[in-house]
Amino acid sequence: MxxxxxKKIIPILVITGGSVLLLISFGIRHSFGLYLIPISEYLxxxxxxxxxxxxxxxxxxxxxxxIFGALSDRYGSGRAAVLGxxxxxxxxxxxxxxxxxxxxxxxxxxxxxxxxxxxxxxVLGAVGRSVKQANRTLAxxxxxxxxxxxxxxxxxxxxxxxxxxGWSKSLTLLAIIASFMIIxxxxxxxxxxxxxxxxxxxxxxxxxIYEAFESRSFNLLSLGFFVCGFxxxxxxxxxxxxxxxxxxxxxxxxxxxxxxxxxxxIGTIYFGYLGDRLSKKNLLSLLYALRxxxxxxxxxxxxxxxxILLFSCILGILWLSTVPLTSxxxxxxxxxxxxxxxxxxxxxxxxxxxFLGSWIxxxxxxxxxxxxxxxxxxxxxxxxAALLHIPISEKPVPRLVxxxx
Numbered sequence: 135m136x137x138x139x140x141k142k143i144i145p146i147l148v149i150t151g152g153s154v155l156l157l158i159s160f161g162i163r164h165s166f167g168l169y170l171i172p173i174s175e176y177l178x179x180x181x182x183x184x185x186x187x188x189x190x191x192x193x194x195x196x197x198x199x200x201i202f203g204a205l206s207d208r209y210g211s212g213r214a215a216v217l218g219x220x221x222x223x224x225x226x227x228x229x230x231x232x233x234x235x236x237x238x239x240x241x242x243x244x245x246x247x248x249x250x251x252x253x254x255x256x257v258l259g260a261v262g263r264s265v266k267q268a269n270r271t272l273a274x275x276x277x278x279x280x281x282x283x284x285x286x287x288x289x290x291x292x293x294x295x296x297x298x299x300g301w302s303k304s305l306t307l308l309a310i311i312a313s314f315m316i317i318x319x320x321x322x323x324x325x326x327x328x329x330x331x332x333x334x335x336x337x338x339x340x341x342x343i344y345e346a347f348e349s350r351s352f353n354l355l356s357l358g359f360f361v362c363g364f365x366x367x368x369x370x371x372x373x374x375x376x377x378x379x380x381x382x383x384x385x386x387x388x389x390x391x392x393x394x395x396x397x398x399x400i401g402t403i404y405f406g407y408l409g410d411r412l413s414k415k416n417l418l419s420l421l422y423a424l425r426x427x428x429x430x431x432x433x434x435x436x437x438x439x440x441x442i443l444l445f446s447c448i449l450g451i452l453w454l455s456t457v458p459l460t461s462x463x464x465x466x467x468x469x470x471x472x473x474x475x476x477x478x479x480x481x482x483x484x485x486x487x488x489f490l491g492s493w494i495x496x497x498x499x500x501x502x503x504x505x506x507x508x509x510x511x512x513x514x515x516x517x518x519a520a521l522l523h524i525p526i527s528e529k530p531v532p533r534l535v536x537x538x539x
Contacts, residue, residue, distance in 0.1 A: 166191070169184070188242060188371050195485050196483070199482055200481075203259060204475045224309075230309070255475075262474075263325045275409070283396070356483040358522045374388065391446070396450065
């Protein structure tokens with residue numbers, strides 16, 4: 135008997151493959167804020183053009199997530215991931231050679247759609263099918279922590295590459311790094327062999343979508359995820375530029391994003407651990423409320439190297455800790471079989487928030503010369519999201535009551 139048919143090794147293989155994919159893809163995605171100023175200056179455009187391209191980028195991740203999620207559920211996570219990775223590689227080469235607004239918009243659009251194939255919808259779906267419910271949220275947190283570690287190590291590295299080689303050559307190097315994801319993507323296919331992947335197979339694709347959209351809890355959860363996307367993408371794209379506007383050194387912006395990544399490792403694992411023991415919806419409500427409070431405090435703090443880095447550390451703990459809780463809650467309520475597709479739909483709403491966070495941030499800056507209004511919007515949305523999670527039900531749908539997920 136092959137070692138790869140052992141039920142105990144399957145979760146390890148899937149978690150390993152998914153961790154590497156998120157490590158590289160998250161690292162690249164969250165470095166794009168470093169390119170806002172150099173590419174905008176090269177194209178002699180305002181910040182709105184790059185912000186709009188980045189907004190399309192994250193929107194396409196959202197549009198692609200349910201599509202790649204459905205492909206993953208039907209044909210295997212590894213095959214879906216390879217398709218996405220090839221699109222990421224080609225888009226990075228294109229972006230390295232931009233000559234105008236059309237190039238930056240199309241290259242980022244392709245990049246975003248490709249990222250959906252090697253991102254959270256596909257990876258978390260594979261992990262969710264491979265791990266039993268008792269440890270599922272923790273496993274999802276571990277994979278997300280790997281993505282955060284990628285952000286920690288790659289953002290300052292990419293910042294260094296930009297300073298040494300320039301923005302264009304650094305993007306070419308990123309395309310080469312992205313190609314290594316292909317090797318690990320095939321490990322995700324082992325999720326199809328797990329026991330839990332067979333639960334819910336009697337339900338059709340259309341029935342799964344209808345069941346989720348009829349659920350008030352799913353819709354409220356998705357609206358809360360919208361706020362998550364708005365927050366993280368505004369910060370990821372505009373924080374380095376905000377730091378420069380405050381006349382702080384360039385390295386502060388890169389390290390701010392890196393610290394968000396490293397402290398997010400703590401947050402995702404810890405809240406993933408708590409999610410297997412406490413109410414997921416209450417933890418989500420707490421996270422969003424703490425975000426709103428943190429943004430409120432940050433508005434009134436003096437902007438120095440210390441306060442920027444301290445803000446980043448605290449925000450990192452709250453950064454993507456929402457993801458294992460949100461995806462874990464979807465799996466508990468609707469079962470693991472269509473998790474990739476259902477999480478993909480929720481993530482689409484998340485990415486609409488990301489689109490608006492990126493684009494509105496650039497537009498408001500070009501109109502008013504400041505990000506202050508955006509920080510206040512982040513405060514309000516944080517507290518609204520906290521309230522949205524209170525009425526969410528964590529009970530499995532009646533279809534699953536007779537099954538032990």
